[in-house]
Amino acid sequence: MGRTDADRMRSRATLRMFSLARGKDDLRTVAGVEQRTDMDDARIALCVARGVDLDDINPSSGHDMSRRAYESSRTSWVDHIAMFGYSEFYDGPHLAKALDSWTAWNPEYTDGDDWLKAGREAHYARQADLGRPCDRFSCDLHSDTDVPMGQAVRAREIVPEAVPEAAL
Ligand SMILES: [Zn+2]
Numbered sequence: 001m002g003r004t005d006a007d008r009m010r011s012r013a014t015l016r017m018f019s020l021a022r023g024k025d026d027l028r029t030v031a032g033v034e035q036r037t038d039m040d041d042a043r044i045a046l047c048v049a050r051g052v053d054l055d056d057i058n059p060s061s062g063h064d065m066s067r068r069a070y071e072s073s074r075t076s077w078v079d080h081i082a083m084f085g086y087s088e089f090y091d092g093p094h095l096a097k098a099l100d101s102w103t104a105w106n107p108e109y110t111d112g113d114d115w116l117k118a119g120r121e122a123h124y125a126r127q128a129d130l131g132r133p134c135d136r137f138s139c140d141l142h143s144d145t146d147v148p149m150g151q152a153v154r155a156r157e158i159v160p161e162a163v164p165e166a167a168l
Pocket of ligand 1: 084085086123134135136139140141142
């Protein structure tokens with residue numbers, strides 16, 4: 001049985017739903033640009049409703065660029081690095097993008113403020129609290145110490161069997 005118009009319509013509708021669900025950002029179409037503009041406007045409205053100073057709202061994106069938002073973004077990154085460590089390859093580009101956007105908005109925010117250093121210290125403090133080394137394969141902060149690259153998961157898997165019953 002060949003494809004009918006109804007099949008094609010269902011298929012197109014399904015693809016459209018997938019596209020919307022993915023939040024596909026297509027600025028090559030009028031609809032895509034309108035969707036982006038709608039989102040930016042909604043973001044500005046949200047900022048205003050939350051009492052963000054108009055001078056702190058990025059007029060093109062609608063993002064809250066206040067000092068408070070900066071601190072919140074910084075805290076998220078430091079917490080993330082504390083919890084999961086840091087990889088120049090995986091995390092580096094995202095951290096750089098965040099810092100670049102804050103620096104472009106207000107260089108005074110980022111001047112002398114080293115997020116990675118703060119995150120590294122928080123990461124070490126967390127590992128000390130937990131009393132065990134970091135076990136993320138790709139964590140650059142521990143590549144020379146603690147668990148050697150590639151052995152973290154194996155070490156965790158081996159430990160239960162390695163402990164003699166008498167010692168438990
Ligand atoms: Zn680590």
